Amino acid sequence: EKKCDVADDGVRGMREKQENERRGKGLKQYIADRRLAAVSLVLGVLMGLMILLGIRYSRNELIYRTAGQFLGQLAGWVVCMTVMVWAICVGLDALGRGWPEIRDFQFGKFLPVNSCQKRTQARRGKDCEDQGSSRDVESQGRESKQRAAKNSDLGTWLKWMFLSWCVYLPVFLAVYPGIYSYDASAQLLQFYGKLPLTTHHPLIHTLYLGLCMKIAGRLFHTYQAGMALYALSQSFFMSAVFSLCLCRMKARRAPRWICVASWTFWILNPYLTVFSFVTTKDVLFGAFFLLAFDTACCLAEDPEHFWRGMCQKKEDLDKERELDKEKNPNGTGSRKEVGKSGDWLLFFVSVFFMCLFRNQGIYVFLFFVLAVCLFLRKKVYRRNWFIGASLLVAALWYVLSGPIPTAFGVGKGDAREMLCVPMQQLARMYHEVPEKLTPEEKEYIETLIDPQALSEYVRVNADPVKNGFHTEVMQADMGRFVRTWAEIGKRHPGIYLDSFLMGNWGYWYMGDSQYWISYILYDGAYLEGNLNILHITRNSHFQALSDWLREATLTPAFQSVPVLSVLLNQAFPFWLMLFAAGFAVWKHRAYEIIPLMLLLGCWGTLLLGPVVSLRYALPLIYCVPRMLEMIVGLTGK
Numbered sequence: 001e002k003k004c005d006v007a008d009d010g011v012r013g014m015r016e017k018q019e020n021e022r023r024g025k026g027l028k029q030y031i032a033d034r035r036l037a038a039v040s041l042v043l044g045v046l047m048g049l050m051i052l053l054g055i056r057y058s059r060n061e062l063i064y065r066t067a068g069q070f071l072g073q074l075a076g077w078v079v080c081m082t083v084m085v086w087a088i089c090v091g092l093d094a095l096g097r098g099w100p101e102i103r104d105f106q107f108g109k110f111l112p113v114n115s116c117q118k119r120t121q122a123r124r125g126k127d128c129e130d131q132g133s134s135r136d137v138e139s140q141g142r143e144s145k146q147r148a149a150k151n152s153d154l155g156t157w158l159k160w161m162f163l164s165w166c167v168y169l170p171v172f173l174a175v176y177p178g179i180y181s182y183d184a185s186a187q188l189l190q191f192y193g194k195l196p197l198t199t200h201h202p203l204i205h206t207l208y209l210g211l212c213m214k215i216a217g218r219l220f221h222t223y224q225a226g227m228a229l230y231a232l233s234q235s236f237f238m239s240a241v242f243s244l245c246l247c248r249m250k251a252r253r254a255p256r257w258i259c260v261a262s263w264t265f266w267i268l269n270p271y272l273t274v275f276s277f278v279t280t281k282d283v284l285f286g287a288f289f290l291l292a293f294d295t296a297c298c299l300a301e302d303p304e305h306f307w308r309g310m311c312q313k314k315e316d317l318d319k320e321r322e323l324d325k326e327k328n329p330n331g332t333g334s335r336k337e338v339g340k341s342g343d344w345l346l347f348f349v350s351v352f353f354m355c356l357f358r359n360q361g362i363y364v365f366l367f368f369v370l371a372v373c374l375f376l377r378k379k380v381y382r383r384n385w386f387i388g389a390s391l392l393v394a395a396l397w398y399v400l401s402g403p404i405p406t407a408f409g410v411g412k413g414d415a416r417e418m419l420c421v422p423m424q425q426l427a428r429m430y431h432e433v434p435e436k437l438t439p440e441e442k443e444y445i446e447t448l449i450d451p452q453a454l455s456e457y458v459r460v461n462a463d464p465v466k467n468g469f470h471t472e473v474m475q476a477d478m479g480r481f482v483r484t485w486a487e488i489g490k491r492h493p494g495i496y497l498d499s500f501l502m503g504n505w506g507y508w509y510m511g512d513s514q515y516w517i518s519y520i521l522y523d524g525a526y527l528e529g530n531l532n533i534l535h536i537t538r539n540s541h542f543q544a545l546s547d548w549l550r551e552a553t554l555t556p557a558f559q560s561v562p563v564l565s566v567l568l569n570q571a572f573p574f575w576l577m578l579f580a581a582g583f584a585v586w587k588h589r590a591y592e593i594i595p596l597m598l599l600l601g602c603w604g605t606l607l608l609g610p611v612v613s614l615r616y617a618l619p620l621i622y623c624v625p626r627m628l629e630m631i632v633g634l635t636g637k
Contacts, residue, residue: 044082054509178231
């Protein structure tokens with residue numbers, strides 16, 4: 001008992017010493033921090049370059065004529081962004097450390113519990129138990145687990161669900177029976193046998209959409225009910241996922257303001273709310289991506305909890321349950337937590353369905369697995385367990401997306417979907433600078449892409465060219481395709497780079513991006529009679545709200561509001577990811593960057609897509625609250 005008191009006095013004295021040092025130094029400790037200066041400079045250079053190039057591509061004109069003008073403007077933006085990053089880092093860390101003037105306003109009660117302090121308290125508690133004086137520590141531990149269990153139980157989840165549906169129900173009435181848009185027409189044509197069934201669209205989503213239409217159509221004798229069933233089931237699942245993430249936040253003792261802000265972002269955000277009722281695979285893909293990212297953060301922050309249940313022996317679990325019964329004879333306390341499975345099961349299930357709902361999911365997952373293999377330590381994070389489970393998920397995905405569909409006569413998707421960047425680069429050369437191509441190259445491009453499609457080329461959308469691309473010509477002589485593309489690019493690398501950046505600037509530039517707004521398709525798409533074979537039509541029961549949602553999602557009015565123009569920009573998740581990574585490096589916790597590799601992999605696949613569209617960026621946008629929690633959790637450490 002005396003040793004515990006001595007330890008407490010030592011820790012208390014060290015904290016007082018650190019607090020006195022902070023009072024004396026103030027900003028001097030941050031100004032002299034070379035690591036912070038380096039992180040701020042690197043992020044400032046990246047952000048300044050993205051702003052300068054983004055202005056150029058958003059206006060589709062050069063804002064600098066010489067290399068000197070470019071470097072001068074870049075230097076100005078780099079200085080501004082470096083100072084901004086440094087100031088944000090200092091402000092967040094000052095808030096986390098709890099400076100005296102901040103504590104006077106009682107901001108400290110809103111801060112998350114420092115995980116390093118929790119581990120220190122746990123070690124001290126264990127030492128006290130060895131001395132036979134663990135009663136107070138055990139009492140605190142039970143209270144902590146009671147709060148965690150209470151925050152993650154069914155009642156809390158239902159409360160979040162109720163609040164979410166207070167918003168979702170009026171929106172459903174406004175968009176009734178749902179938003180029949182994007183690829184829904186093509187998928188239903190395949191489901192009802194009007195078109196050959198292929199894996200171009202994820203089979204699981206095609207079957208889900210078709211079965212909703214078929215079941216409700218037979219029960220209610222109208223396919224409007226089928227559309228309503230799809231919209232209700234998908235929105236219910238989305239609200240369930242968001243509520244689960246909020247419960248997990250509370251169980252991790254995230255600040256209350258983060259939970260409220262996260263619910264506001266997920267539910268009150270008109271873009272995300274509308275998408276919950278849209279017939280696109282990106283919504284469900286984004287939900288499983290969010291769960292995968294949330295649990296991947298647990299792998300980096302608390303690997304012991306992540307693997308809980310899988311790596312524990314049965315004898316240890318039984319002993320833990322017996323001790324819990326002795327401590328809690330009345331059934332209260334931490335019994336819910338004892339023997340509870342960790343996050344590994346939720347992670348791998350989420351990853352599996354993430355791969356099924358979007359063909360790019362498997363590449364994102366494999367990129368993350370590679371990052372884990374390279375950067376996480378073998379013993380601490382049980383890397384062999386992770387690699388084995390990952391290979392099992394990848395093998396199961398391959399069987400369900402390859403051999404089994406082929407055995408049932410399902411065709412493969414067109415490979416041209418992965419070639420948007422090279423086909424746009426070739427079309428750019430042919431359409432804008434044909435004099436720089438040889439006659440043989442022109443002839444081959446005309447054979448590869450329909451001349452009509454080449455004449456419809458636009459810089460910011462690869463769909464016109466993609467629709468006229470002949471995959472069979474490329475596959476007949478793959479070597480010639482690669483040689484032609486590489487030889488032209490070797491002669492004109494600047495045009496190739498300009499074509500690439502023009503196709504994806506909306507994913508990394510935080511300024512105005514009016515082009516993608518028209519691709520929300522609030523009023524539906526492909527509603528012509530030969531495509532809309534089920535005759536789905538809008539029949540709003542809340543016309544005033546429907547008109548407001550249409551205006552909010554189809555016009556750039558929000559860009560005039562300073563805060564909303566940032567939060568609702570689809571490049572914001574990428575910028576927040578860069579800041580989170582830099583903040584973790586500054587705090588000497590670089591291992592927490594590993595979960596961000598999921599976001600980086602997904603963002604990388606977006607750069608290769610046909611067009612900048614909000615629905616493609618949904619997975620990254622869904623993860624914004626979790627990244628914010630990660631950043632706040634690092635403050636003061």
